[in-house]
Amino acid sequence: MSADIKIKQAKCAVAFLASGIGLLGLSLSHMLADITGGSGGPVGKALTFHAGIGPFSGKQTVGLITWFLAWFILSKLFSGQEVQERTFIIWTVILYALATLLVFPPFLSLL
Amino acid sequence: MLDYFKLIGSGPYDFSAALHGLFGFLLFGVFIWAVEAVNNKSPEAFERLKKGSIAMVIFSFLSIAYGNAIYIAYRAKDGVQPWLRANDMYYYHTLGMELKEFIALFTFPLAVVIAYVVFTMSEDWFESTWARNTVRIALYAAILYTFIALGLGAMITKAKAV
Numbered sequence: 001m002s003a004d005i006k007i008k009q010a011k012c013a014v015a016f017l018a019s020g021i022g023l024l025g026l027s028l029s030h031m032l033a034d035i036t037g038g039s040g041g042p043v044g045k046a047l048t049f050h051a052g053i054g055p056f057s058g059k060q061t062v063g064l065i066t067w068f069l070a071w072f073i074l075s076k077l078f079s080g081q082e083v084q085e086r087t088f089i090i091w092t093v094i095l096y097a098l099a100t101l102l103v104f105p106p107f108l109s110l111l
Numbered sequence: 112m113l114d115y116f117k118l119i120g121s122g123p124y125d126f127s128a129a130l131h132g133l134f135g136f137l138l139f140g141v142f143i144w145a146v147e148a149v150n151n152k153s154p155e156a157f158e159r160l161k162k163g164s165i166a167m168v169i170f171s172f173l174s175i176a177y178g179n180a181i182y183i184a185y186r187a188k189d190g191v192q193p194w195l196r197a198n199d200m201y202y203y204h205t206l207g208m209e210l211k212e213f214i215a216l217f218t219f220p221l222a223v224v225i226a227y228v229v230f231t232m233s234e235d236w237f238e239s240t241w242a243r244n245t246v247r248i249a250l251y252a253a254i255l256y257t258f259i260a261l262g263l264g265a266m267i268t269k270a271k272a273v
Contacts, residue, residue: 005235010247012228012242016249019220030213052183056212060179085241089248096252102265103213105206 011090020095022067027102134174164226
């Protein structure tokens with residue numbers, strides 16, 4: 001396999017990992033709001049960027065910012081480099097699984 | 112003749128709700144359809160996959176955007192959320208909506224990354240088994256997330272529409 005393909009694959013692996021980090025940011029903001037009193041708690045109120053949508057508006061914004069920031073930083077860090085794609089994908093799967101768990105209401109109620 | 116108002120409803124949010132569901136359903140269809148395009152190793156299938164990946168991003172964005180619009184009505188004083196609480200069906204919100212609203216969001220980064228991989232690999236798509244396998248796994252995850260979001264959305268709408 002050519003070095004050009006390996007570098008393209010590295011860019012793709014970085015994109016996958018960044019999406020996982022973004023979703024973790026989203027789910028962590030939800031978890032923090034949930035365990036501190038929900039929409040009426042301090043975190044919930046701070047995340048209420050739109051009165052109609054409530055804290056969900058802030059959680060989405062946190063997720064988006066985390067995702068794009070992670071993508072930008074990781075792209076700079078691994079620019080022009082070959083990476084272990086498998087490791088990146090394993091971490092992405094772990095992050096997606098963790099994010100799914102953190103937005104699963106029965107799990108949150110245990111915290 | 113098809114009775115538009117019987118099908119869609121005549122409330123202020125009914126059209127937005129219908130579009131939210133429609134784009135979600137189209138997204139689900141495109142994700143499934145894309146699996147075939149990934150498995151098929153012909154250049155024509157790859158061209159279909161390119162178009163499909165753009166459609167994924169658009170449908171996911173529109174479904175989420177309309178979802179946000181009707182979420183305002185859902186949370187309103189006379190909306191679905193207070194109605195579920197008053198009718199002893201609040202678990203529809205605490206289990207259904209609380210999970211659905213986030214799971215639905217997961218489809219957007221997946222759709223964007225799938226499109227990014229497809230266009231980045233471009234002419235090297237057939238040379239990279241890694242890229243094809245990774246996109247296939249991402250599509251399976253996206254299908255699962257969309258299915259859960261659609262199912263829970265339908266369940267809540269069945270109880271009470273916005």
